[in-house]
Amino acid sequence: MADNPSVLLVEDDTALASMVQELLEGEGYAVLAVHDGQRALHEGLSGSFDILLLDRGLPAIDGLDVLGRLRAKGVTTPVLILSALSNPADRVEGLDRGAEDYLGKPFDVDELLARMRSLLRRHTAISDAVRIPGGLLERANRTVTLDAGSVVALSERECELLAHLARSPRQIFTRESLVHTVFTDADDDGVVDTYVHYLRKKLGRSSVLTVRGLGYRLGPLR
Known part of the structure; x- marks a missing residue:
């Protein structure tokens, strides 16, 4: 893994995206933030990231559709869904569509960072x-x-x-x-x-x- 783990952050709420990007960069992550599903799909297919943070309700292409298309193209980047849709059925759907983890909004910052560290450890061990x-x-x-x-x-x-x-x-x-x-x-x-x-x-x-x-x-x- 590179010295600075890379994150593709997909969030249509630009204020929230800016906050999360600033937080993660302060923790040593290299972050690319995008705000719609079409751009997320493009970046996910053309780039290589250590983690993908993915909102569900996105303009252009829904977040779960983005995830499904990435998995269909062989992209194995671990995905953590961040979504206001957080009842058990929503979480099950996200995990069944190929996400490794699911965190409801609003979320605790320390929990987000801990879940990302866990994903990195698991993915590094596998790869x-x-x-x-x-x-x-x-x-x-x-x-x-x-x-x-x-x-x-x-x-x-x-x-x-x-x-x-x-x-x-x-x-x-x-x-x-x-x-x-x-x-x-x-x-x-x-x-x-x-x-x-x-x-x-x-x-x-x-x-x-x-x-x-x-x-x-x-x-x-x-």
Whole structure:
């Protein structure tokens, strides 16, 4: 995981969104806030985030529809629904549609932060070893074990870039989204091309595929 866990915050109440964004950034999260379902779907499909905080009642596309479409496209980002619809039937519906957790509004700030920490711990434990086409990425020791038997050592940045691509292997990631989630201290998106080059040298040119005009996605290892 990157030093600053990344959050996609989807909330149509702009005052509440600003408050939550300020709170989370004060806790060390990198937050992208959007205010309608269409933008949420776009960002969820084109970016890579550690947590998605999702309101249900959104303009353009309902929050549960956004969630369903993301899951249908293979996006596994853990989702915490924040909603005024918080009776048991509403919570069950949200969890059945693919959310990992559900918190009713108004919510206690400390409880929100605790639930987010819990999601991060669970998701990190699951994703420490990631199966990728042609090998296994082990984040704890920053290595890729190829199916052919050889082991390739990665730098921290190379490992994080590969892990973000592998988290949603069918997604196309723009350079801008990768800067936002992996290279948060970079001055421009040229650093993405540099580390794609490094990964290709170590794992083969097909390990990271270029989608012309859009960005990059995971490919098979050599």
